[in-house]
Amino acid sequence: MKWDIFCNVVDNFGDIGVTWRLARQLVAEHGQSVRLWVDEPAVFAPLCPQADPEADSQWQQGVEIRHWRQDWQPAEAADVVIEAFACQLPGAYLDAMAARPEKPTWLNLEYLSAEDWVAGCHGLPSFQANGLQKAFYFPGFIEGTGGLLRESGLLERRQAFLTDPDARRAFLEELGVELDDDALLISLFAYENAALAGWLDVLAAGDRPVQLLVPVGRVLADLAKWLGEEKLTAGARFSRGKLAIQVLPFVSQDDYDRILWCCDFNAVRGEDSFVRAQWAGKPLLWHIYQQEEDAHWDKLEAFLVLYCAELSPAASAALTEGWRAWNRGEGMGEAWNGLLAQWPEVSLHADNWCRQQAARTDLATGLVQICTKPL
Ligand code: TRH
Numbered sequence: 001m002k003w004d005i006f007c008n009v010v011d012n013f014g015d016i017g018v019t020w021r022l023a024r025q026l027v028a029e030h031g032q033s034v035r036l037w038v039d040e041p042a043v044f045a046p047l048c049p050q051a052d053p054e055a056d057s058q059w060q061q062g063v064e065i066r067h068w069r070q071d072w073q074p075a076e077a078a079d080v081v082i083e084a085f086a087c088q089l090p091g092a093y094l095d096a097m098a099a100r101p102e103k104p105t106w107l108n109l110e111y112l113s114a115e116d117w118v119a120g121c122h123g124l125p126s127f128q129a130n131g132l133q134k135a136f137y138f139p140g141f142i143e144g145t146g147g148l149l150r151e152s153g154l155l156e157r158r159q160a161f162l163t164d165p166d167a168r169r170a171f172l173e174e175l176g177v178e179l180d181d182d183a184l185l186i187s188l189f190a191y192e193n194a195a196l197a198g199w200l201d202v203l204a205a206g207d208r209p210v211q212l213l214v215p216v217g218r219v220l221a222d223l224a225k226w227l228g229e230e231k232l233t234a235g236a237r238f239s240r241g242k243l244a245i246q247v248l249p250f251v252s253q254d255d256y257d258r259i260l261w262c263c264d265f266n267a268v269r270g271e272d273s274f275v276r277a278q279w280a281g282k283p284l285l286w287h288i289y290q291q292e293e294d295a296h297w298d299k300l301e302a303f304l305v306l307y308c309a310e311l312s313p314a315a316s317a318a319l320t321e322g323w324r325a326w327n328r329g330e331g332m333g334e335a336w337n338g339l340l341a342q343w344p345e346v347s348l349h350a351d352n353w354c355r356q357q358a359a360r361t362d363l364a365t366g367l368v369q370i371c372t373k374p375l
Pocket residue numbers: 010011012013014015016017018046047189215249250251252253254256269270271272273274289
């Protein structure tokens with residue numbers, strides 16, 4: 001089948017991160033023919049370093065990447081049309097969809113949420129002005145939702161990488177990271193966060209060495225402030241007490257996965273890195289994307305309820321407090337010490353959660369299934 005996936009970059013990397021991941025999986029694992037339309041190809045390029053940020057049309061990993069321009073040029077409508085995150089399709093493309101003798105399957109791929117209402121809305125149809133029907137596809141963590149993006153064999157690849165004694169060290173060395181075997185290795189990908197300083201204070205003053213890897217991005221300004229530096233760039237290294245800090249370059253999606261796999265603890269954000277950290281099977285800290293009227297807190301709490309359901313009350317409280325502190329922007333130092341006290345259980349749980357989620361049908365497979373057997 002032919003697929004058109006439309007991505008409007010709202011901000012940051014998540015919109016294109018999710019659609020690019022989905023597009024290449026549909027090609028690689030399901031033999032689909034996929035065009036990915038993105039309105040800001042320059043935002044795509046960092047995730048796929050071979051990409052040309054200027055190109056109107058290019059092929060990457062079997063996916064045709066098209067610049068979705070304001071001045072839309074006529075294009076044939078595909079068999080399956082995915083509008084990511086409720087983006088508005090071009091009017092002429094909607095007409096082309098309606099004009100097809102065999103109507104396309106039209107889906108709105110929604111944001112990920114663990115909230116209760118999601119399963120009730122997954123798959124709901126809605127009739128559109130052009131006479132076609134569009135359905136809502138909701139990713140999710142529970143039965144009745146559309147699952148999570150997960151490539152086939154992902155956990156096996158992670159396992160093979162981690163059990164090869166030289167692979168982890170060699171990979172990190174390529175990034176300029178010299179591993180300290182005694183240190184706790186942490187990755188930090190976050191938005192601006194006032195809670196960072198308190199956390200760094202505690203890490204620097206702790207008993208155990210910590211190596212903190214920070215890809216270039218929005219949190220660097222807070223990090224620079226704490227370090228007393230004017231500006232930070234990739235490659236910069238610092239040492240404060242027990243804490244060694246290194247700024248990393250922004251790497252491809254696949255290499256970012258490897259960074260997550262290598263670390264003992266991953267601070268992530270948004271939607272896609274949040275899911276990837278779960279596939280790493282290690283304890284994680286989620287900086288949720290802030291929404292108007294604090295709507296993101298409902299999402300955060302809903303995920304915590306689900307994620308902590310099998311934890312002891314003490315471990316659940318420690319993890320919950322850590323995530324709340326990080327997201328409200330204060331109290332992360334004390335919360336970190338609380339989390340350390342529950343480390344063995346929280347670590348084991350991260351691995352169990354990963355395996356439980358991996359037993360479910362992945363999002364791309366779910367999509368292909370409903371396109372062959374509609375919802
Ligand atoms: O970048 P994000 O904050 O993105 C989003 C979007 O802004 C979106 O508008 C919002 O709705 C959503 O969050 C919730 O976070 P996310 O989703 O984790 O996307 C980051 C992507 O960048 C992800 O695909 C992983 C990738 N990445 C790399 O490829 N290399 C890197 O070095 C790093 C740090 C990330």
